[in-house]
Amino acid sequence: MWRRLREAARRAKRNPLTVVGLLMVALVIVLAIFAPWIAPHPRDIQVVHPNDLFRPPSLEHLFGTDEMGRDILSRVIFGTRISLRIGTLVVVLALAIGLPLGIIAGTFGGLLDEILMRVTDIFLSFPPLLLAMAISAALGPRLENAMIAIAIAWWPWYARLIRSEAVSIRERAYVEAARAVGTSWPRILLRHVLPNCLAPVIVQASMDFGSVILTSASLSFLGLGAQPPTPEWGLMITVGRTFFLTHWWIVTFPGLAILLAVLAFNLTGDGLREILDPKAKRW
Amino acid sequence: MPSDNILLEVKHLKKFFPVRKGVLRRVVAQVKAVDDVDMYIKEGETLGLVGESGCGKTTAGRTILRLIEPTGGEILFRSKKLAAAGEEYRIVNIATASRRALKALRRDMQIIFQDPYSSLNPRMTVGSIVGEPLLVHGISRGSEREDRVRELLGAVGLKPDHMKRYPHEFSGGQRQRIGIARALALDPQLIVADEPVSALDVSIQAQVLNLLEDLQGEFGLTYLFIAHDLSVVRHISDRVAVMYLGKIVELVETEQLFTNPRHPYTEALMSAVPVPDPDYKVERILLEGDVPSPVNPPSGCYFHPRCRYAKEICSQELPLYRDLGGEHFVTCHFADALRLQPVRTG
Numbered sequence: 001m002w003r004r005l006r007e008a009a010r011r012a013k014r015n016p017l018t019v020v021g022l023l024m025v026a027l028v029i030v031l032a033i034f035a036p037w038i039a040p041h042p043r044d045i046q047v048v049h050p051n052d053l054f055r056p057p058s059l060e061h062l063f064g065t066d067e068m069g070r071d072i073l074s075r076v077i078f079g080t081r082i083s084l085r086i087g088t089l090v091v092v093l094a095l096a097i098g099l100p101l102g103i104i105a106g107t108f109g110g111l112l113d114e115i116l117m118r119v120t121d122i123f124l125s126f127p128p129l130l131l132a133m134a135i136s137a138a139l140g141p142r143l144e145n146a147m148i149a150i151a152i153a154w155w156p157w158y159a160r161l162i163r164s165e166a167v168s169i170r171e172r173a174y175v176e177a178a179r180a181v182g183t184s185w186p187r188i189l190l191r192h193v194l195p196n197c198l199a200p201v202i203v204q205a206s207m208d209f210g211s212v213i214l215t216s217a218s219l220s221f222l223g224l225g226a227q228p229p230t231p232e233w234g235l236m237i238t239v240g241r242t243f244f245l246t247h248w249w250i251v252t253f254p255g256l257a258i259l260l261a262v263l264a265f266n267l268t269g270d271g272l273r274e275i276l277d278p279k280a281k282r283w
Numbered sequence: 284m285p286s287d288n289i290l291l292e293v294k295h296l297k298k299f300f301p302v303r304k305g306v307l308r309r310v311v312a313q314v315k316a317v318d319d320v321d322m323y324i325k326e327g328e329t330l331g332l333v334g335e336s337g338c339g340k341t342t343a344g345r346t347i348l349r350l351i352e353p354t355g356g357e358i359l360f361r362s363k364k365l366a367a368a369g370e371e372y373r374i375v376n377i378a379t380a381s382r383r384a385l386k387a388l389r390r391d392m393q394i395i396f397q398d399p400y401s402s403l404n405p406r407m408t409v410g411s412i413v414g415e416p417l418l419v420h421g422i423s424r425g426s427e428r429e430d431r432v433r434e435l436l437g438a439v440g441l442k443p444d445h446m447k448r449y450p451h452e453f454s455g456g457q458r459q460r461i462g463i464a465r466a467l468a469l470d471p472q473l474i475v476a477d478e479p480v481s482a483l484d485v486s487i488q489a490q491v492l493n494l495l496e497d498l499q500g501e502f503g504l505t506y507l508f509i510a511h512d513l514s515v516v517r518h519i520s521d522r523v524a525v526m527y528l529g530k531i532v533e534l535v536e537t538e539q540l541f542t543n544p545r546h547p548y549t550e551a552l553m554s555a556v557p558v559p560d561p562d563y564k565v566e567r568i569l570l571e572g573d574v575p576s577p578v579n580p581p582s583g584c585y586f587h588p589r590c591r592y593a594k595e596i597c598s599q600e601l602p603l604y605r606d607l608g609g610e611h612f613v614t615c616h617f618a619d620a621l622r623l624q625p626v627r628t629g
Contacts, residue, residue: 182385182386182390
């Protein structure tokens, strides 16, 4: 285990962008966990300050204040909590649907594969944002519904990815060896197929973290996700865009937060791809 | 005819793969990978199975283990482990065995693979790879299982502390030993060795072959040894079956095959065996044309388009697989008449 980690660390070091990405992800996580202590005005999540409206960035309010006098820095910091929660829940939910379906379809093939893949094709034929918007609109504009909607739009990608991996894994001699030994199918799936198709899934999931954050921000921006006064980045941009020409900071800082969070997860995903690359892999 | 020490008898074994086309996936043709194969393996012997690539020898091996479902025929196996109280053994038809019976049969028959790289799960330690059969069959648990794995690793010439390592830390030869240890774990009677040394360096091949021979003596194993290297087959086999296009064309005791081949295809194969003597002139028989497609085999004898002795009847009638006497099985109309060129011995 230690040897593996050291090997991974050695490889990560070869690509400095991976390290940057990992550090940024770590920062996001730290901000999310310790938001109440790090944010300079933690009460500004709920409390309105009628005397401090539209303050430009200053030492007191590094990112300025918004149309209700709330400290934007604090709201951006609290926003990491929401974005991380959305990212985690959506990716986990999408994996929970896509992973088992993809593995089963890929390993067993035949009619079952055909049926499962046609169903995923139906979902894949919609642009994910459009599908998520439609589902979210149908369920009602709440953050929870937006997350469900994104997960529903997302799982087919995982199902496809894992299926294609499983199709190649099932031909490996060690799967046949397991059958020759009398290993049950559930055990073959869990012990032989799943662990060997996980690498690209991990990469995809870590990159999707960014895309999911972006998608949920888009839904919130369109009014289909989080509702005021939640400090959700997309929502903050929607509200702030009215004042963009006169008070640029209200939109700019949440926007930068989205940019950096998405970038962080993408860099991490790219780095993981290299670390987990089966060709370069020695574990 | 066959005596009572027969461990495995295959009768009319067939495996056809459907070729599907179009949107409706209609079956437009059949690939006859194994086409009416008859043979038996005696307890404790090594039966070599040779032939060109694509002749169906690997499919035959997998079908016998029912890793591939047979299309037809019987696979009769004399199992000691499935014997009821008071019986010495029980004859089971593997081809029709139920799922439960099949799982029990897995303890009697195992397989060794050609590629030592893809045959070991890269995410499992050697200990869990070799111990998996024991776990799956609930044979031993905990430290008892660990002891058994150590014992198996020792039997194939690996060190007990290799248990905790991963397959990539081993060389090809060592990995093949791990695969052999896994096959031995359930104490099987029959092992199908599917080209177990073809992927190894020549220097390692001899080591692994010797190991297989030693293990055969030690554990009383019976081998179905699939290969395309004739010198390897000659070294290890008691009897050899030659396959061509899904059929067995000749099956006989090894030295007989090399010194007294009775099928023209065997003769052609034998003429390709190198003899370590620079003065020895052999007439190389070069087969013309390609192996015909098993989707659409030639009429009559499958070998007639490439056979230099072919006569009219060969393109019309399929020769029978028959015993010339002394357990020398041949599929040729003229097996009695032809005088074929042997391989020089020694």
